[in-house]
Amino acid sequence: MGRLARRRLRFLAVAVFITGVPFLVVQHNMITTEDLQMCAEIRADLQPDVESDFPTVKGVRPRIPHIIHQTYRNETVPFILREYARSFIANHPDWQYKFWSDADGRHLIQERHPYLLQTWDGYQQNIQRADALRYSVLYEYGGVYADLDVENLRPLDRATMKYSCIIPTEPFEHSIFLYNSPYLINNAFIMCRAKHPFFKQVLLNLVKTSTIQTTTADNQVMMTTGPLFFTNEFNNFMGIDQESTNIYRKKTDWSSNSPYFYKGERKEDDEDGIYVPNTRYFTDEVDDYAAGVVENMCKDRFRHCDNVLLQRGCVEAEARGLNRKHRLYTFNGDAANERRATDNRKRICK
Template sequence: MGALRRKTALFGFLLVVSSVTVLKLTDMNRRVIQTMQTFSPSTQSAPEIILFVELNMSVFQTTYSVVAEDFLAPTDAIRPLIPHIIHQTFETVMIPSKLESHIRTVVNMNANWTYHFWTDNAGRNLVKERHPNLLPIWDKYKRNIMRADALRYVVLYEFGGAYLDLDVVAYRSFNRITYKYGCIIPPEPIEHSALLYNMTVLLNNAIMFCQAKHPIMRALLNGLEGTMNHKDVMYATGPIFLTSNFKSYVKECLLNKSVIINNDNSGTTVSYVSGEAYIHDIHVANVAFFNDEIDYNSQEKKFHTTCKNVSDSSDIVRQACGHFLNKAVKRQISPLAFTGHKWVHLWLRSKAEIQKKLNKNISEILSGKTITIF
């Protein structure tokens, strides 16, 4: 075993002993991980798990597939792993009118869920009470969007549930997705990750579902100090921050636990073994379920420019361009989608511009509904 470890270290790979799951590098991208055989807990006692994966752990697979079957859910589950609480945030309780219909879809489709609305002041009070070590970071942020990003990680860590940006719409109830995984973090469309950032996978923090006290949310809170001075929101608190910290979290899991990374048509799941139980930890869902609407509003020109000549581009850019051009004529939302992101980008607009459009209190928008405003 010692010789084996020395050999794998020489090649920069991690080999954790196992006999049931093999991860290989795919033709599309040699860093892509694919599970070739799914672990079955019912046939193993004190199982040893094999992982063969690059240490830099950069990408997963099956996040952009077309889905033909509904989101996987256990048939015998009694209690949800993810609590039925919806969290949304804004600077104040006054909401731009163009977001009214979006918010109503979320609440109407999930009438049996608790609804929590957090203002900036309430968010600061929560940070001060529960995470006082983060308060200097919170106060130092120069852009309000950074506080908004940080707040979503805090409320999910403290209470669990679903966090949704105000420009997210719900197409159906979230109940089904809360019984199998401890945390669900959908990626952005491949056009965003590849064509805008040259990344294979970019996780999106506009739509997240998680149980309370989940270690990935704790990892995100711990990571805020290291990026607090970054001027780019994407890197300081946003999707690139989320993706980077997620990779670090998975690396640590690989080093300290028996872990399986399993790919199927619904996405990629990081799971671990606890005793004889097979625990589903984090699910990076297929975009078709949550986030398969691209940002035409501000990025369409860049998409077309990048895809005019891709002969010298990377495999992932060529794949993204093929995906973009094939779907550009008629981009249809899957009937199995739970949410869609409309990419309003309020954070890119000036405060004066936003204030001109504030005309309804959230309590008025959701009149007749039971909501809690913090």
């Protein structure tokens, strides 16, 4: 979720890689009987269903500080966004709440990361500064970062105990059908300990990506500070081979109900590890625009039998539906689905 720009999918006869995320593209040949049989046998194996609450441990100090960070370009936050912010405050009366404006962020960058100040000042869009700021405050203070259009549904305390860093993915319907990619790491909601080496890496590489040029402003954000940049940084940190097209390799740590995709060799609860949770806990809602794309592409899914990833996405969508209600163990809701769908429609159809 968060302010995620979409791009139009184009099926070509080659495989291309954008910021390290493999985007498989296929050539539509005549479908054979063997293709149809394979297509019919595909099962959704993106992640297990959720039958229990978020993994936690008792009797220990929280590994993630009880601090909530939110940001906006100034202190005049629109009323509706203030209501969503209050949902976090109401559910966490004993937590510290820190609000950051762009001016606060620049002061933090100047004081703690002066090498980044020129890059910060050079950003052409506010969202780029918002992205850089969330990475900075999480590195310096740790805690929870949430976009202002994320609504909190229940306390996050149990999620702070077992893992040192928790970073969800986008709903798989977004990454598969809008990006033809097995996963996309989300930067709209993040939980992490202070001084985690992943965010040190992220901050250093913001300077390197600041000169990337793209054809649209939205893609500029995605590739310099946003989810494509963030996914690339995740792949680098976790030691995931960015040139490999074997995107169906399975995870090596099976101690939780996290998604099945490969996330490197480090244990999920390692001090420097990153836990990617099941989307049912944090980021399970499919926006309205993406839902329309899914329905259109899956109407005749046998036409895409040569794209196993798309087939698995169709099976997943058919099994779970696209209009998902908040479940028993869901922490957050997407409070801006209609607005986000409108934004995504404009961006991907440019």
